[in-house]
Amino acid sequence: MIDAITEARLxxxxxxxDRAAHDAAIGELHARTARPLFQLCxxxxxxxxxxxDAVQETFVDVxxxxxxxxxxxxxxxxxxRITIRAAxxxxxxxxxxxxxxxxxxxxPGDDDPVARASDRENAARLxxxIDQLPAxxxxxxxxxxxxxxxxxxxxDVLGIPVGTVGSRLHxxxxxxxxxxxERRSPG
Amino acid sequence: xxxxxxxxxxxxxxxxxxxxxxxxxxxxxxxxxxxARLELGSVVWLLLVLAIVAAAAIDRPWWLAVILAGVLxxxxxxxxxxxxREVAALISVGDFATYERSYFAAQAKHQRSAVLIEAAAAVVxxxxxxxxxxxxxxxxxxxxxxxxxxxxxxxxxxxxxANRDAGGEPPHxxxxxxxxxxxxxxxxxxxxxxxxxxGWRRLTGRRGGAx
Numbered sequence: 001m002i003d004a005i006t007e008a009r010l011x012x013x014x015x016x017x018d019r020a021a022h023d024a025a026i027g028e029l030h031a032r033t034a035r036p037l038f039q040l041c042x043x044x045x046x047x048x049x050x051x052x053d054a055v056q057e058t059f060v061d062v063x064x065x066x067x068x069x070x071x072x073x074x075x076x077x078x079x080x081r082i083t084i085r086a087a088x089x090x091x092x093x094x095x096x097x098x099x100x101x102x103x104x105x106x107x108p109g110d111d112d113p114v115a116r117a118s119d120r121e122n123a124a125r126l127x128x129x130i131d132q133l134p135a136x137x138x139x140x141x142x143x144x145x146x147x148x149x150x151x152x153x154x155x156d157v158l159g160i161p162v163g164t165v166g167s168r169l170h171x172x173x174x175x176x177x178x179x180x181x182e183r184r185s186p187g
Numbered sequence: 188x189x190x191x192x193x194x195x196x197x198x199x200x201x202x203x204x205x206x207x208x209x210x211x212x213x214x215x216x217x218x219x220x221x222x223a224r225l226e227l228g229s230v231v232w233l234l235l236v237l238a239i240v241a242a243a244a245i246d247r248p249w250w251l252a253v254i255l256a257g258v259l260x261x262x263x264x265x266x267x268x269x270x271x272r273e274v275a276a277l278i279s280v281g282d283f284a285t286y287e288r289s290y291f292a293a294q295a296k297h298q299r300s301a302v303l304i305e306a307a308a309a310v311v312x313x314x315x316x317x318x319x320x321x322x323x324x325x326x327x328x329x330x331x332x333x334x335x336x337x338x339x340x341x342x343x344x345x346x347x348x349a350n351r352d353a354g355g356e357p358p359h360x361x362x363x364x365x366x367x368x369x370x371x372x373x374x375x376x377x378x379x380x381x382x383x384x385x386g387w388r389r390l391t392g393r394r395g396g397a398x
């Protein structure tokens with residue numbers, strides 16, 4: 001997602017006092033990471049609007065914490081940790097007014113009528129099932145959905161052993177299959 | 188479609204739907220101002236309370252303000268820093284959810300107490316203002332009253348809703364809070380004030396007698 005050279009450059013600009021360079025760096029970081037972070041937030045918060053809010057809050061938290069970021073982890077690892085926290089916070093905050101996503105029109109993608117409508121229906125079904133997973137499993141499912149992320153990095157983000165990532169993902173997928181099957185044949 | 192392929196197809200559909208999403212633009216200036224508000228909010232709040240307490244100090248607001256700032260401000264700053272570090276140290280999502288629950292549960296209780304304390308302070312300072320008969324002193328109970336009302340209308344509902352959403356323990360009812368305020372704050376304060384007053388009178392009486 002972000003190579004080491006870009007990471008060092010962005011961090012230097014974000015920690016520096018040059019306002020223009022700072023704004024450019026946060027803009028570049030957003031352009032590079034907003035989509036994968038949205039994928040993660042969508043699976044943790046289970047709501048497209050909440051996921052957008054969580055991505056925005058993530059960047060506020062990045063700005064607040066970038067000077068104290070010690071660089072012991074990769075920038076992306078740190079970013080994912082912050083994102084999961086932000087998405088969990090937004091999910092908790094909107095829990096009273098939220099509903100499980102069953103209305104596909106709330107999901108993105110509305111400019112290609114047939115194929116995209118089908119995608120949205122399917123996505124809403126899966127999201128409604130993910131909504132019923134425990135927080136720890138939702139986070140693993142969300143991270144695993146990000147393209148190019150290895151189990152080792154997921155383990156690093158969540159602070160769990162690599163083996164646990166595999167077993168948690170396996171458990172989550174089994175549970176999702178069961179939930180989807182239940183929904184297909186109620187009663 | 189069997190469950191296996193069904194699940195994989197749904198997973199791909201969700202990823203495609205998310206891929207097509209256009210993220211809302213990010214405005215660094217708005218982000219910066221929001222961050223600044225978050226960080227400065229607690230300090231400004233404390234300074235406001237200090238200013239009120241200083242105004243309530245009878246004749247020497249400036250030195251009382253300095254003493255209070257010297258005593259209270261480092262503690263408040265240390266609390267903000269400690270909370271920041273505490274949150275930064277949380278790694279797992281479960282830990283974070285637990286932290287949020289306990290944080291909002293504590294906040295919900297604290298905010299109810301704060302409303303009652305500010306309302307009680309408004310009443311006490313109103314009595315002081317009424318007894319001294321100086322018009323300017325009414326500004327102190329007015330500010331405490333406004334603080335209590337403002338907190339009750341804005342902060343309290345937000346914190347209680349957040350606590351409910353996070354699944355935190357509900358705060359005590361208002362009756363219990365009032366009883367606790369009276370038993371553990373007002374009565375001990377009145378007792379100490381009464382003893383101090385008696386001691387002061389006895390001391391000044393003896394001095395007067397020696398002369």
